[in-house]
Amino acid sequence: xxxxxxxxxxxxxxxxxxxxxxxxxxxxxxxxxxxxxxxxxxxxxxxxxxxxxxxxxxxxxxxxxxxxxxxxxxxxxxxxxxxxxxxxxxxxxxxxxxxxxxxxxxxxxxxxxxxxxxxxxxxxxxxxxxxxxxxxxxxxxxxxxxxxxxxxxxxxxxxxxxxxxxxxxxxxxxxxxxxxxxxxxxxxxxxxxxxxxxxxxxxxxxxxxxxxxxxxxxxxxxxxxxxxxxxxxxxxxxxxxxxxxxxxxxxxxxxxxxxxxxxxx
Amino acid sequence: xxxxxxxxxxxxxxxxxxxxxxxxxxxxxxxxxxxxxxxxxxxxxxxxxxxxxxxxxxxxxxxxxxxxxxxxxxxxxxxxxxxxxxxxxxxxxxxxxxxxxxxxxxxxxxxxxxxxxxxxxxxxxxxxxxxxxxxxxxxxxxxxxxxxxxxxxxxxxxxxxxxxxxxxxxxxx
Numbered sequence: 001x002x003x004x005x006x007x008x009x010x011x012x013x014x015x016x017x018x019x020x021x022x023x024x025x026x027x028x029x030x031x032x033x034x035x036x037x038x039x040x041x042x043x044x045x046x047x048x049x050x051x052x053x054x055x056x057x058x059x060x061x062x063x064x065x066x067x068x069x070x071x072x073x074x075x076x077x078x079x080x081x082x083x084x085x086x087x088x089x090x091x092x093x094x095x096x097x098x099x100x101x102x103x104x105x106x107x108x109x110x111x112x113x114x115x116x117x118x119x120x121x122x123x124x125x126x127x128x129x130x131x132x133x134x135x136x137x138x139x140x141x142x143x144x145x146x147x148x149x150x151x152x153x154x155x156x157x158x159x160x161x162x163x164x165x166x167x168x169x170x171x172x173x174x175x176x177x178x179x180x181x182x183x184x185x186x187x188x189x190x191x192x193x194x195x196x197x198x199x200x201x202x203x204x205x206x207x208x209x210x211x212x213x214x215x216x217x218x219x220x221x222x223x224x225x226x227x228x229x230x231x232x233x234x235x236x237x238x239x240x241x242x243x244x245x246x247x248x249x250x251x252x253x254x255x256x257x258x259x260x261x262x263x264x265x
Numbered sequence: 266x267x268x269x270x271x272x273x274x275x276x277x278x279x280x281x282x283x284x285x286x287x288x289x290x291x292x293x294x295x296x297x298x299x300x301x302x303x304x305x306x307x308x309x310x311x312x313x314x315x316x317x318x319x320x321x322x323x324x325x326x327x328x329x330x331x332x333x334x335x336x337x338x339x340x341x342x343x344x345x346x347x348x349x350x351x352x353x354x355x356x357x358x359x360x361x362x363x364x365x366x367x368x369x370x371x372x373x374x375x376x377x378x379x380x381x382x383x384x385x386x387x388x389x390x391x392x393x394x395x396x397x398x399x400x401x402x403x404x405x406x407x408x409x410x411x412x413x414x415x416x417x418x419x420x421x422x423x424x425x426x427x428x429x430x431x432x433x434x435x436x437x438x
Contacts, residue, residue, distance in 0.1 A: 007417035014391065014416075016398055038420050041427075042392040045377075048370055051393045055283035055300070062301045063275060066308045067268040129371035169294050191371060192378040194291045215293070221371045 003031050013038045049220070130191060130221045130248070131229050131236040137188050137197070138208045138234065138250040149199045149206060150184025160185045164196040170213055172196050175247065179264035180207070190218035190248070202261050207251025214245045222246035228255045237262060266311045275307070278321050281394050285325055288389055289332045289382070299335075303328035321396070322403030329386065329404060376426040384419035387412055 004012075004021050011017035012025045013035050025031040045051065141149035152163050157174040160182065164172040167187050174185065180200035188197045188210070195218055196211040212218035223246055228237040235255050239247045239262045249258055286300040287293070307327045314323050377385045383405065390396045390404055391412075401416075402409045 005417075006421055007413055010417045010420055011413065014398070037424060041420060041423055044370075044373055045388070045392045048373060048393070050284060050287055050374075053280075053284055053287065055279040056297060058297060059279050059283060059300055059304065060276070062304055063272050063279070066304065067272045069268070127371040129375040133375055169292070189291055191374050192291060194295075213292075217371075217374055 003028060006034070009034045010038060013042065050217075127221060127225060128229070128231070130218065130225075131231050133190055134208070134210060134236055134248050134250045135232055135234045137190065137210075141186060141188065141197070141199075141208065142206060148183055149186065149197075149208065151186040153184035155182045157182055160198060164198075164211075168194060168196055168213070172211055174198050174211075175209060177209075177261050177264050179261040190216075191221060193217050200261070202251075202253065202257070205251055205253045205257075207249060207253060207258065207261070210248040210250070212245055212248070216245075218248070219245040222248055228259070230255065266314065268308070271308060271311050274317055274320050275304070275324065278324055281321065282324060282328055284394070285328055285386070285389070286332075288377075288386065289329065299328065299332055303331050306331055319400070319403060322400040325390070325396075325400075325404035326406055330406070372427055373423075376423045379426060380419055380422055383407075384415050384422065387415040388419040388423070391416055 004017075004024060008017055008021050009025065009031060012021055012031075017025075025035050138149070152160065154160050154163075157176055161172055161174045164174065164185050164187070174182070175198070177200060180202040183199040183201055183206065185196065185198045188195055190210055190212055193212070193216045195213070195216070198209045198211065200207055200209065210218070212222060222238045225238055228235055230236075234250055234252050235258050237249045237255070237258050239249060241247060247262075249262055251258055253261075282300050282303065283296070286296040286303070290296045290299055303324070307324055310327070314320060377389070380388070386405065387401055390401045391398070396404065398409050398412050402412045405412065407415075
């Protein structure tokens with residue numbers, strides 16, 4: 001028997017192949033290696049935190065409610081209606097347009113060094129998956145629509161906090177960064193989960209600050225790594241926030257400048 | 266089927282329902298909504314369950330169909346992710362070790378998200394939840410042969426994605 005297709009190797013891994021294929025993989029070093037790689041992939045997937053996640057107690061409560069004849073449908077639909085209303089509000093935000101103000105702020109070298117002392121890398125750079133995802137999102141947002149990267153534009157951090165909190169359904173406080181000016185905000189996706197993104201400008205550069213919700217996959221990824229990484233001309237920094245979840249900053253700025261701005265918050 | 270009997274049969278599968286809802290949606294709140302609405306729909310249609318031995322696949326099919334119907338009804342409002350850059354580099358050799366060491370969780374999640382939904386769901390249900398090919402087929406409303414090919418494509422795409430990602434990592438400081 002010649003070496004089987006990837007599909008058959010997969011069936012061997014799943015214990016669903018016929019005896020001929022099983023015997024071949026036993027004998028063939030190359031096929032054993034292919035199967036081993038698939039097994040490792042499966043094991044890695046099984047080790048993901050989500051793979052062991054227990055259902056929330058509300059799901060069992062819903063089941064009990066169904067058995068008891070409670071009006072669980074109207075409760076669930078009510079919650080769905082609330083979500084839909086929020087989503088509609090998020091899709092049609094009040095837009096206040098303004099032009100880019102291209103004034104250089106000129107960050108001082110002393111401030112930059114001082115900032116680095118505060119937020120220098122501690123445990124290693126953000127993972128490349130996290131960094132690439134954030135960069136993709138940042139670049140795509142800036143290249144979409146009016147180029148601001150925002151769904152709603154405002155320099156008022158409380159207005160943006162309220163909009164994001166409403167759009168994402170949990171409390172969000174937009175950070176105030178003395179070294180940058182607010183441009184607006186958008187909702188986006190980081191590692192597959194919905195995340196708030198706030199856009200600032202500093203000099204001629206625009207950068208995004210991602211505020212992953214506590215307990216989210218992106219927040220956990222940020223917590224695993226504090227520091228900066230440079231990719232595709234962009235700098236990505238994870239900023240620890242002792243009072244809440246870490247942030248992720250992305251911009252086409254030197255690491256020192258981005259850190260200085262972060263430290264001004 | 267009596268409501269109590271329905272609850273008894275469904276309860277052991279709340280975990281897999283929850284996790285599939287989390288995989289299909291982007292927030293915990295959306296996942297909770299989807300799982301609860303899926304349970305209600307399954308309860309209302311419990312008379313259509315022909316074989317209680319196949320309840321897991323039937324529940325998951327109910328959940329997934331509900332999700333797909335919701336997607337059809339609403340326009341996407343999330344910004345879609347794109348590639349930062351292309352690379353034609355060949356896989357690096359230590360991927361297997363990194364998989365064993367469990368250091369690729371972010372990459373795994375991102376890789377799963379980049380697969381077509383029908384591939385990532387098939388892979389999740391088989392590799393993580395341990396469903397048989399037949400159960401995956403039932404959950405997804407497709408023939409078993411389609412499940413086999415989706416699984417094969419999903420695994421190949423994941424291996425390639427992870428290999429390229431790790432190669433790129435090798436070029437970074």
